[in-house]
Amino acid sequence: MERVAARWWHAVDDGRLQCDLCPRECKLRDGQRGFCFVRMRDGEQIVLDTYGRSSGFCIDPVEKKPLNHFYPGTSVLSFGTAGCNLGCKFCQNWDISTSREIDSLADQATPEAIAQAALRTGCDSVAFTYNDPTIFAEYAIDIAAACRERGVKSVAVSAGYISPQPRAELYGAVDAANIDLKGFSDDFYRRITGARLQTVLDTLSFIRHETDCWLEITTLLIPGHNDSDAEIERMANWIVNELGPDVPHHFTAFHPDHRMRDVPRTPPATLSRARQIAIDAGERFVYTGNVRDARGGTTWCPGCGVGLIVRDWHRVREYRLTADGCCPDCGRAVPGRFAERLGNFDGRRVPVRITSRRGSHPLVAGSRNRVL
Structure with a gap:
């Protein structure tokens, strides 16, 4: 694929072009790349590589x-x-997010091809x-549109570090989002992620109150960095007060x-402790992940x-919701997006190839890889 013109940028007085995609607002001279590495200035425009x-590509549950209330x-x-911002x-996923080997990206596919593959x-x-x-x-929005035309839904898994205009366009296009709320102090965000907490909070509020996009939140708990009782309690209180308990x-x-x-x-005990703190603060649907925990993985009425x-x-072992959720x-309704019956995917991760890399041979179809 060729480079495509990026949206969301403008020229500044000193001759540079400013990327307006995220709060970094990278200002670029010709040939320079932004922090994310995949957006660069090419002449008098910014392009997406x-x-x-x-x-x-993989087929996942x-x-x-994680999405537990979106068509289980x-x-x-x-x-x-x-790349990443x-x-x-x-x-x-540092091998992908920090990659500078753009030419090594193996699979090439138009938005229409991805929707058809789904x-x-x-x-x-x-x-x-x-x-x-x-x-x-730009690519994600176009894929979401191609999917919607074919009755396929789209999901964004993101850190939510995005400026208002592209935020509105991206989350107005997709059907569901899981946003990483990585901690609940600006100090943690600045030192550990290089970002700012408030932008993420703004994204969460926007999705919840200004779109029809189904929203779930993930917090990766890192021992000694963002797992104190006080920080978890502040986070949970903010979620309940600003986004609601559901x-x-x-x-x-x-x-x-x-x-x-x-x-x-x-430790698994840290996740269980955080879950209980959030429940005590009023959150109704709190889950644990990356560990086996039957209680923390169950949706309770x-x-x-x-x-x-x-x-x-x-894997879903038991499903008792009625057809109307x-x-x-x-008879209490559970918030979410639910079908009339449980999906029948068995939960195995299946790598697939949409197309082969130029000059290479496609993978052979089989139990571990599918060629589309």
Whole structure:
């Protein structure tokens, strides 16, 4: 694919062009790249290098995004590109988010091809994940439109570090989002991610109150950095007061990676403690992730307390919601997007190839890889 003209930029007085995609507002001279690396100045415009190009495609359970209230049991065609507009020291996908080898992106596909691939593989949705869709927002918006034309849904998995105009366009286009709320202090955001907390809070409020996009939140708990009782309680109180008690919140376990290999794994007890703090603050749907925890993986009825969706890791073991998304015992509605019946995806991750890289041979179809 060729470079495409980026949206959201303007010229400044000193002759540079300012990228208006995110709060970094990178100001570029000809040939310079922004912090994300994939947006660069080419003459008198800013271009996006990764439109139509991906680091790979996989079929995942939607619960892996994680989304627990968005068509449970269904499959999602997941993909990412390269680069990121944050610099998280703990990044668990650092090989993709910090990649500068744009020419090595293996799979090439138009928005229409991705939407058709989702249909052919029986995927109910397409997810922009692995790296942040903010930096390839033009591509993501076009894919979301192609998907919607074919009855396929779209999902953004993002850190939410985006400026107001592109924020409105991206989250007005997709059907669901999981936003990382990485901590609840500006000091943590500045030191550990290179970003600012308030922008993320603004994104969460915008999605919740100004769009029809289904919203869930993930917080990766890092021992000694963002896992104190006080910080978790402040976060939970903000969510309940500003977003409401029904936004699902996932606390997930950190493992040593990237530039934080000296930090220990998150103990399961920390996740359980955070979950209870959030519930005590008024959050109704709080989950634990990256660990096996039957209680923390189950969707409990907010009315009578019965287990409605019982999960084992990313697989749904029991599903008791009625066709209209209510508890069969007390009739209480569970907020979310639910189909008449549970999806039938078995939860196995399946790598696929949309196309082969130029000059290489396609992967052979089989139990581990599918060629589309």
